[in-house]
Amino acid sequence: xxxxxxxxxxxxxxxxxxxxxxxxxxxxxxxxxxxxxxxxxxxxxxxxxxxxxxxxxxxxxxxxxxxxxxxxxxxxxxxxxxxxxxxxxxxxxxxxxxxxxxxxxxxxxxxxxxxxxxxxxxxxxxxxxxxxxxxxxxxxxxxxxxxxxxxxxxxxxxxxxxxxxxxxxxxxxxxxxxxxxxxxxxxxxxxxxxxxxxxxxxxxxxxxxxxxxxxxxxxxxxxxxxxxxxxxxxxxxxxxxxxxxxxxxxxxxxxxxxxxxxxxxxxxxxxxxxxxxxxxxxxxxxxxxxxxxxxxxxxxxxxxxxxxxxxxxxxxxxxxxxxxxxxxxxxxxxxxxxxxxxxxxxxxxxxxxxxxxxxxxxxxxxxxxxxxxxxxxxxxxxxxxxxxxxxxxxxxxxxxxxxxxxxxxxxxxxxxxxxxxxxxxxxxxxxxxxxxxxxxxxxxxxxxxxxxxxxxxxxxxx
Amino acid sequence: xxxxxxxxxxxxxxxxxxxxxxxxxxxxxxxxxxxxxxxxxxxxxxxxxxxxxxxxxxxxxxxxxxxxxxxxxxxxxxxxxxxxxxxxxxxxxxxxxxxxxxxxxxxxxxxxxxxxxxxxxxxxxxxxxxxxxxxxxxxxxxxxxxxxxxxxxxxxxxxxxxxxxxxxxxxxxxxx
Numbered sequence: 001x002x003x004x005x006x007x008x009x010x011x012x013x014x015x016x017x018x019x020x021x022x023x024x025x026x027x028x029x030x031x032x033x034x035x036x037x038x039x040x041x042x043x044x045x046x047x048x049x050x051x052x053x054x055x056x057x058x059x060x061x062x063x064x065x066x067x068x069x070x071x072x073x074x075x076x077x078x079x080x081x082x083x084x085x086x087x088x089x090x091x092x093x094x095x096x097x098x099x100x101x102x103x104x105x106x107x108x109x110x111x112x113x114x115x116x117x118x119x120x121x122x123x124x125x126x127x128x129x130x131x132x133x134x135x136x137x138x139x140x141x142x143x144x145x146x147x148x149x150x151x152x153x154x155x156x157x158x159x160x161x162x163x164x165x166x167x168x169x170x171x172x173x174x175x176x177x178x179x180x181x182x183x184x185x186x187x188x189x190x191x192x193x194x195x196x197x198x199x200x201x202x203x204x205x206x207x208x209x210x211x212x213x214x215x216x217x218x219x220x221x222x223x224x225x226x227x228x229x230x231x232x233x234x235x236x237x238x239x240x241x242x243x244x245x246x247x248x249x250x251x252x253x254x255x256x257x258x259x260x261x262x263x264x265x266x267x268x269x270x271x272x273x274x275x276x277x278x279x280x281x282x283x284x285x286x287x288x289x290x291x292x293x294x295x296x297x298x299x300x301x302x303x304x305x306x307x308x309x310x311x312x313x314x315x316x317x318x319x320x321x322x323x324x325x326x327x328x329x330x331x332x333x334x335x336x337x338x339x340x341x342x343x344x345x346x347x348x349x350x351x352x353x354x355x356x357x358x359x360x361x362x363x364x365x366x367x368x369x370x371x372x373x374x375x376x377x378x379x380x381x382x383x384x385x386x387x388x389x390x391x392x393x394x395x396x397x398x399x400x401x402x403x404x405x406x407x408x409x410x411x412x413x414x415x416x417x418x419x420x421x422x423x424x425x426x427x428x429x430x431x432x433x434x435x436x437x438x439x440x441x442x443x444x445x446x447x448x449x450x451x452x453x454x455x456x457x458x459x460x461x462x
Numbered sequence: 463x464x465x466x467x468x469x470x471x472x473x474x475x476x477x478x479x480x481x482x483x484x485x486x487x488x489x490x491x492x493x494x495x496x497x498x499x500x501x502x503x504x505x506x507x508x509x510x511x512x513x514x515x516x517x518x519x520x521x522x523x524x525x526x527x528x529x530x531x532x533x534x535x536x537x538x539x540x541x542x543x544x545x546x547x548x549x550x551x552x553x554x555x556x557x558x559x560x561x562x563x564x565x566x567x568x569x570x571x572x573x574x575x576x577x578x579x580x581x582x583x584x585x586x587x588x589x590x591x592x593x594x595x596x597x598x599x600x601x602x603x604x605x606x607x608x609x610x611x612x613x614x615x616x617x618x619x620x621x622x623x624x625x626x627x628x629x630x631x632x633x634x635x636x637x638x
Contacts, residue, residue, distance in 0.1 A: 175564040182572070219502070242567075246564075
């Protein structure tokens with residue numbers, strides 16, 4: 001009867017531990033808290049932040065010039081009216097999705113290994129959504145009128161057009177940003193209280209004290225807290241699916257060949273999670289090396305993430321296959337031409353690079369040796385990041401540049417300002433990540449305590 | 463005798479705390495609270511707290527969000543600013559689903575978090591339990607049980623003796 005006695009909600013992991021043995025609830029508190037409450041800043045952090053901040057300056061310069069001169073400084077011109085800005089938007093928002101997947105869906109599935117990566121994955125979501133949200137606004141042409149997108153009673157007497165996916169996008173992205181923020185912040189409250197109580201200096205004590213709002217770890221508070229945390233996870237799970245579906249509606253509702261396709265919503269969601277997991281790996285691997293977090297972000301985490309990467313990569317590959325199949329099977333000559341043009345046309349190199357990065361490179365994750373090889377995983381993750389950016393380029397520019405009428409065909413050439421905004425947004429994202437790691441606990445301390453208190457997670461082989 | 467918020471016993475593991483909380487409840491104490499560095503299963507039950515009412519709040523938030531989302535779009539598209547787009551009906555409800563859904567989630571999530579903060583009475587700039595000498599460890603690795611002076615059964619000497627009988631690491635008086 002041992003089966004029935006076991007807590008059926010708990011999935012006790014087999015294989016390597018999700019947290020290295022020998023830790024106590026005090027030692028995890030001190031190690032993670034100590035990353036923040038110290039005067040010592042690692043040299044790598046300073047160097048990395050300096051580079052990232054330099055890129056933020058590039059972004060500011062590019063945006064200031066854009067505001068002064070208008071979107072004509074970018075390479076967009078008819079027929080390609082959607083260029084880097086929209087590619088970057090879809091790329092960044094997709095990256096965010098893995099954070100929500102890790103924090104919400106894996107929580108609902110009682111996956112204990114999510115504990116040491118959920119906090120910074122959620123921060124990644126937040127910063128990626130911040131970068132994403134910037135692009136459609138800059139693309140508006142007159143970004144200072146962005147509030148026209150919201151339904152407010154204006155003296156102009158007009159309202160947003162609610163039959164348009166672009167308006168759905170405003171609601172989806174702003175809801176996603178808000179819910180991601182509160183989910184992240186609610187998770188932080190008990191850890192902020194820990195920092196308040198551990199800080200020696202008056203300034204961090206005040207700062208974290210204000211942010212912790214007087215959290216004292218009362219049993220009644222914890223009880224409500226856990227309810228809220230689980231309910232937020234339950235709300236965030238359909239939300240994350242809806243957000244990238246709505247993003248895909250921006251394309252599918254149009255009639256452009258290569259955009260008008262019913263497979264887009266699930267295919268976009270899979271691609272989002274794929275690129276997001278690649279970004280989590282890209283961030284987790286240096287983080288664990290610089291801050292010596294190998295005890296918490298173990299090889300088991302990397303192994304699991306590589307498996308998710310592989311699974312979502314296969315879904316994305318299926319999406320590519322279905323797109324190609326439907327272009328042929330539909331018998332629609334514009335669809336067929338779009339696919340031939342994608343594979344053999346002027347942007348064929350993008351298509352083949354996408355296949356190489358997103359379909360081929362990830363196959364390495366079938367091998368246990370690659371999944372345990374940190375530099376190899378890092379390389380695969382970087383390739384997937386690149387490949388997913390190119391995929392959005394392939395869909396957006398590839399669809400627009402040759403549509404129904406050969407007389408209106410054209411090419412898209414990004415300018416230096418397109419590149420500066422893209423690279424600058426990466427700088428903004430990395431700067432925010434660097435500040436986050438320095439100023440807030442990058443791993444959820446109270447959830448690690450919970451994990452340590454249940455020793456079955458720390459044992460090695462079952 | 464100085465004023466007192468209550469008496470606080472310190473434990474070094476969650477099992478002792480849950481046991482102590484249960485004993486205190488059996489003794490008839492009601493105005494008490496337990497403090498732990500992570501959520502301990504069964505602790506809230508042990509001090510007699512059962513219903514969080516959070517799920518009801520989220521349900522209400524979601525319903526209000528969904529209704530207001532749909533009504534907003536209906537009112538704009540049908541009543542205040544009817545616009546014929548390609549012959550589609552003014553009330554093209556399938557197009558209104560995404561925004562309705564997003565607002566359902568948004569209001570539900572906000573109700574959850576604001577509801578929790580409200581019911582927990584946070585932010586709270588001052589609370590007497592922080593006067594307990596070793597209470598800073600409640601967010602690190604120690605577990606505390608506080609019986610408040612406002613409890614009708616509370617008696618400085620008897621309650622202290624009772625708490626000491628629970629084998630704590632120590633018992634301290636907490637100033638208000």
